[in-house]
Amino acid sequence: MDPTQTGTTRTGTGPRPGVGVSGSDRPRLARHVRLTFCRTRQRQTLQLPETVVVLNGSGADILELCDGRHTVAEIVAELGARYRTVPDDEVRQFLTRLVARRYVEISDG
Structure with missing residues (x-):
């Protein structure tokens, strides 16, 4: 999953094109997105209208904490x-890509 960055959707402050997520941002799944466990695939998936995204383990772990209460820094x-080591920049890049695809929404912390 490597979308081109077209901007971010943020609640409360409006779009900030080209800007990634910060440590104080509070990510949450967009209203039309559901994180579910697929018994057939034995993996977590994101379910969207007409789309299913199969997640790897680390992606699922990040999204499980995206509840609008945890900041990005708290998730990291x-x-x-x-897991001992979690690259902060990789978590931010992952969330930035999902925000660009409108799978995740961000509110300022």
Whole structure:
């Protein structure tokens, strides 16, 4: 999944084209997106209208914490506690791509 960056959708502040997520942002799944476990694939998936995105383990772990309450920094810290090393920039890039695709919405912290 490597979408071109067309901008980000942010609640409360309007779009900020070309800007990634910051540590104080609070990501959450967009209203039309559901994180579910697919028994057939034995993996977490994102379900969207007419689309299913199969997630790898780390992507699913990130999105499970995207509830609008956790900041990006808190998500990185939680994953770091679970797995020892979590590259902060990779989590931000992943979330930035999902925001660009409108799978995730961001509110300012």
